[in-house]
Amino acid sequence: MFNWIDQNILSLIIFTPLAGAVVGLFLPSSQRRVFEIWTLFVTLLTFVLSLHLVFYFDNGAGYQFAIFKPWIQSLGVQYALAVDGISLWLVVLTTFLMPIVTLFSWGAVGERHKAYYLLLLILHTGMLGAFMAVDAFFFYLFWEAMLIPMYFLIGIYGHGDKIKAATKFFIYTVVGSVLMLLGMIYLYFRAGGSFLLQDWLVLDLSTSEQWWLFLAFTLSFAIKVPIFPLHTWLPEAHTQAPAAGSVILAGVLLKMGTYGLVRFAIPLFPQAYDQAYPVIASLAVVGIIYGSLVAMVQKDIKKLIAYSSIAHLGFVVLGLMAFNEQSMTGAVYQMLNHGVSSGALFLLVGMLYTRTHTQAIANYGGLAKTLPLFTFVFMVVTFSSIALPGTNGFVGEFMILAGTFYSDLSLWAIVASLGVILSAVYMLWMVERVFFGKKAGESLKPLKDLNLREWLCILPLLVMIVWMGLKPNFFLEKIEPAVKTLVEIKSAF
Amino acid sequence: MLAAIKNSIFPFWPLLVLLGGAFVTLMMGLLKGRARILAPALSSLLVLALSAYGFFEAYFLSGSQSILYSLAVVGVGILSVPMFLDYFQAREEKVPEVFSLLLLVVLGALVMIGTTHLLVFIFGLEILSLSLYVMAGLRREDLRSAESSLKYFILGSVALAFTLMGLSFLYGVSGQLDLNLMAETVIAPEFVTLFKIGIFLFLLGLCFKVAAVPLHFWAPDVYQGAPMPVTGLMAVVVKLASFAALLKFLFFFYLWEHQQIAGISLSLDKFVLFLSLASMAVGTLAALRQKSVKRLLAYSGIAHGGYILLGLSTGWGQANELMNTSDAVLFYLISYAVMSLGVFTVLSLLSRGSQELDSLEDLKGLSKKHPLASAFLAFFFISMAGIPPMTGFMAKYLIFKQAIYQGLWGPTIFAVLMSAVAFYYYLVPVIRMYFQEESSSSVELPKLPLGAQAVLVLLILAILGLGIFPDVILAGF
Numbered sequence: 001m002f003n004w005i006d007q008n009i010l011s012l013i014i015f016t017p018l019a020g021a022v023v024g025l026f027l028p029s030s031q032r033r034v035f036e037i038w039t040l041f042v043t044l045l046t047f048v049l050s051l052h053l054v055f056y057f058d059n060g061a062g063y064q065f066a067i068f069k070p071w072i073q074s075l076g077v078q079y080a081l082a083v084d085g086i087s088l089w090l091v092v093l094t095t096f097l098m099p100i101v102t103l104f105s106w107g108a109v110g111e112r113h114k115a116y117y118l119l120l121l122i123l124h125t126g127m128l129g130a131f132m133a134v135d136a137f138f139f140y141l142f143w144e145a146m147l148i149p150m151y152f153l154i155g156i157y158g159h160g161d162k163i164k165a166a167t168k169f170f171i172y173t174v175v176g177s178v179l180m181l182l183g184m185i186y187l188y189f190r191a192g193g194s195f196l197l198q199d200w201l202v203l204d205l206s207t208s209e210q211w212w213l214f215l216a217f218t219l220s221f222a223i224k225v226p227i228f229p230l231h232t233w234l235p236e237a238h239t240q241a242p243a244a245g246s247v248i249l250a251g252v253l254l255k256m257g258t259y260g261l262v263r264f265a266i267p268l269f270p271q272a273y274d275q276a277y278p279v280i281a282s283l284a285v286v287g288i289i290y291g292s293l294v295a296m297v298q299k300d301i302k303k304l305i306a307y308s309s310i311a312h313l314g315f316v317v318l319g320l321m322a323f324n325e326q327s328m329t330g331a332v333y334q335m336l337n338h339g340v341s342s343g344a345l346f347l348l349v350g351m352l353y354t355r356t357h358t359q360a361i362a363n364y365g366g367l368a369k370t371l372p373l374f375t376f377v378f379m380v381v382t383f384s385s386i387a388l389p390g391t392n393g394f395v396g397e398f399m400i401l402a403g404t405f406y407s408d409l410s411l412w413a414i415v416a417s418l419g420v421i422l423s424a425v426y427m428l429w430m431v432e433r434v435f436f437g438k439k440a441g442e443s444l445k446p447l448k449d450l451n452l453r454e455w456l457c458i459l460p461l462l463v464m465i466v467w468m469g470l471k472p473n474f475f476l477e478k479i480e481p482a483v484k485t486l487v488e489i490k491s492a493f
Numbered sequence: 494m495l496a497a498i499k500n501s502i503f504p505f506w507p508l509l510v511l512l513g514g515a516f517v518t519l520m521m522g523l524l525k526g527r528a529r530i531l532a533p534a535l536s537s538l539l540v541l542a543l544s545a546y547g548f549f550e551a552y553f554l555s556g557s558q559s560i561l562y563s564l565a566v567v568g569v570g571i572l573s574v575p576m577f578l579d580y581f582q583a584r585e586e587k588v589p590e591v592f593s594l595l596l597l598v599v600l601g602a603l604v605m606i607g608t609t610h611l612l613v614f615i616f617g618l619e620i621l622s623l624s625l626y627v628m629a630g631l632r633r634e635d636l637r638s639a640e641s642s643l644k645y646f647i648l649g650s651v652a653l654a655f656t657l658m659g660l661s662f663l664y665g666v667s668g669q670l671d672l673n674l675m676a677e678t679v680i681a682p683e684f685v686t687l688f689k690i691g692i693f694l695f696l697l698g699l700c701f702k703v704a705a706v707p708l709h710f711w712a713p714d715v716y717q718g719a720p721m722p723v724t725g726l727m728a729v730v731v732k733l734a735s736f737a738a739l740l741k742f743l744f745f746f747y748l749w750e751h752q753q754i755a756g757i758s759l760s761l762d763k764f765v766l767f768l769s770l771a772s773m774a775v776g777t778l779a780a781l782r783q784k785s786v787k788r789l790l791a792y793s794g795i796a797h798g799g800y801i802l803l804g805l806s807t808g809w810g811q812a813n814e815l816m817n818t819s820d821a822v823l824f825y826l827i828s829y830a831v832m833s834l835g836v837f838t839v840l841s842l843l844s845r846g847s848q849e850l851d852s853l854e855d856l857k858g859l860s861k862k863h864p865l866a867s868a869f870l871a872f873f874f875i876s877m878a879g880i881p882p883m884t885g886f887m888a889k890y891l892i893f894k895q896a897i898y899q900g901l902w903g904p905t906i907f908a909v910l911m912s913a914v915a916f917y918y919y920l921v922p923v924i925r926m927y928f929q930e931e932s933s934s935s936v937e938l939p940k941l942p943l944g945a946q947a948v949l950v951l952l953i954l955a956i957l958g959l960g961i962f963p964d965v966i967l968a969g970f
Binding site for chain 2: 072073074075112140141144145147148151152155156162163166167170171174175178179181182185186188189
């Protein structure tokens with residue numbers, strides 16, 4: 001029994017949410033509570049299953065828990081799943097955030113709840129699949145399939161100009177990915193009819209081949225990250241999405257882009273990267289400064305956090321471009337940190353929104369008096385976001401910057417560290433205006449502090465912020481071997 | 494004695510059954526009451542099922558591919574019965590005629606798919622076309638329907654004239670009407686030009702039927718005016734049969750090109766590639782601006798035709814690549830048939846009242862009024878757009894793969910960018926249904942009958958099945 005679970009654990013994790021969605025299809029749509037409990041149960045079950053990965057992961061390089069089975073034989077597509085130190089934590093991050101998102105949605109979704117929870121579960125499967133697939137075709141399937149549930153989540157349950165936001169999100173992503181598909185088809189023929197990543201890694205691609213493929217792949221991932229100047233879909237999608245959608249977008253979907261860079265683009269086309277990295281690093285730094293500056297002048301809390309995401313992801317990309325062990329490990333770690341902290345921020349803003357139905361900073365003020373506990377929690381998460389020592393954000397950003405200093409991108413690192421200061425400025429200024437300072441209008445008076453359900457949502461995130469800040473080794477020791485092999489691939493050239 | 498009869502009848506079994514069935518169904522107009530509606534539907538179901546029985550022994554079908562195409566056509570016929578029944582129930586007096594014509598359309602399509610004899614092919618084409626001209630005009634109370642029928646008839650006749658002209662050239666030069674024999678005939682050098690012109694004229698007629706740009710102008714108007722299920726039939730069966738025929742003819746003509754006198758090139762692949770690029774561009778860009786669902790589907794059908802033509806322009810050099818090409822085209826057509834049939838079934842069911850559900854504005858807020866119908870419709874549209882794991886994606890993927898293998902980078906990049914644009918117009922109905930609130934001028938919508946629901950669920954399973962396990966078609970034959 002245990003052996004069977006151990007061998008098929010990745011399939012189990014991926015398809016538990018999908019199976020949950022299929023069962024959910026037949027549950028009576030009139031019973032809201034049934035769906036809420038069922039979805040929570042399924043996501044928790046998925047989380048528990050994913051803990052198996054954490055416990056039995058041996059801290060080495062290479063694929064683990066791998067499953068390779070023929071799938072579409074005439075097309076050479078394999079059902080190939082595996083995790084390594086990089087994808088392991090992204091998988092766990094996803095399974096960790098989903099129950100929280102579900103629990104949060106209990107209070108936020110009224111109408112059309114059936115479709116909502118089914119979409120969440122389908123999206124869950126899509127994200128997990130994209131992180132685990134090591135067959136490029138299989139990966140692409142999840143990568144694209146993920147779009148539909150997210151599109152509906154923004155379009156149906158969002159607010160404001162949601163149609164524009166949803167459509168923009170969709171079209172941007174799709175344009176990037178269809179070109180990547182062509183690149184994948186080329187590599188498939190080049191590898192003699194295989195989509196397996198391990199077959200692609202040993203290909204001896206010429207420099208011009210690498211350049212074309214690099215462009216096709218990187219464009220697709222850069223849109224998803226997003227790297228400046230391809231970021232324009234992000235603020236709208238994050239702002240107009242329902243709170244749960246924003247949490248998933250910021251927490252998991254953005255990491256798809258950086259994950260794609262680490263998993264596909266960089267190791268597959270090292271020579272192209274060797275020539276292009278100063279450009280991408282520059283764009284990342286521009287993104288950091290630009291995102292921070294724009295965040296500073298936002299009038300909408302959600303939009304502010306959305307722009308801060310552009311800046312934070314800029315750090316991750318910079319760390320990847322510096323390409324030494326320290327900066328890469330930091331970048332992977334920072335992906336997780338950003339998932340936790342920006343997820344928590346969007347969650348808190350969502351809680352605020354359910355109370356006041358406004359996201360404009362100007363409508364708030366002096367909340368610390370009416371909502372003391374909420375303010376405390378928000379402060380902790382803010383500290384994590386601005387990378388205060390002792391929180392998770394500090395570890396990640398420090399590693400990225402330190403690693404970048406020691407590479408030939410040290411100048412970039414200096415500019416990027418300005419971004420650290422800027423992030424403190426815009427976040428603390430926002431906190432000051434919302435929670436302290438003058439009292440806002442009468443409409444905000446009768447607010448209730450965090451209830452039990454909300455505590456259950458936010459507490460795990462707080463624990464992670466502190467844990468990942470104080471005991472980073474537990475996480476890093478699993479990431480490092482995988483990163484080491486990556487760096488070796490590059491240095492072979 | 495019996496065996497002799499059996500041996501002489503059996504090769505034509507599907508055609509005889511369909512022909513007889515069409516007449517019997519027509520006679521059912523004499524019945525009264527509910528029997529007058531139900532009996533034709535049941536009889537056409539029975540006839541279609543019976544006709545499929547003889548496929549594997551019918552000699553007029555050559556090759557496994559034409560058997561698959563024939564099965565697809567008959568399958569579409571069977572699955573479209575609920576939509577016809579439901580739509581025409583409100584217009585009782587026409588029910589027997591509709592089903593009789595449906596059987597004749599299938600008959601014509603089977604002849605088109607099966608035969609290699611050019612004259613017989615024209616018979617099939619005309620049986621199919623004439624039945625559809627009549628069907629397009631069935632909504633007599635609507636001026637649009639009459640326009641549709643007339644336009645289709647006149648333009649179709651002109652196209653037929655070209656085809657016949659081409660046919661007469663081919664016959665005059667080679668002295669043969671059967672492609673197999675024609676391929677063996679050596680053409681005198683002075684007639685080669687005439688023969689080439691004959692081929693192009695002949696192909697023009699088919700390009701008209703598949704609505705390839707620049708011969709597409711009829712499609713949007715005809716689609717819009719015809720009754721909804723008939724539009725569906727045009728979109729699905731006509732495309733299936735015409736593309737199957739096009740594939741077959743191109744195969745023969747390519748072969749001829751390779752075997753005949755050196756130094757003469759037809760450049761058929763360039764010709765097809767041109768049609769493909771033009772169809773993708775015009776179909777996709779025009780679809781962006783439509784306000785009518787049927788016109789949207791007409792233009793999107795033109796764009797789909799472009800992808801199929803892109804597939805048809807590849808792989809004619811080598812025999813094994815030819816297999817892959819025809820597999821890809823077959824897969825695309827079957828996928829397209831399944832998805833279109835789904836869309837048109839839902840739209841027909843929602844168009845039961847006096848007014849058809851055609852304006853995109855009418856779709857506003859449909860997801861609240863009719864969650865089941867909009868879920869079905871959204872699923873089909875998303876599959877058409879080509880999102881995995883639905884079969885629309887797999888179909889496009891196979892075409893792109895073929896094109897890249899042939900090194901057609903430019904056209905393929907163009908094609909994927911067009912398919913990215915296409916996402917936008919397929920999302921428009923979804924946006925109307927799900928993201929926008931109900932418009933005030935909405936009409937009461939009927940419930941989905943159980944038979945139709947079963948068909949829709951079957952189509953969804955087929956879409957997922959083909960998309961996730963394409964080997965069902967690709968590896969089996």
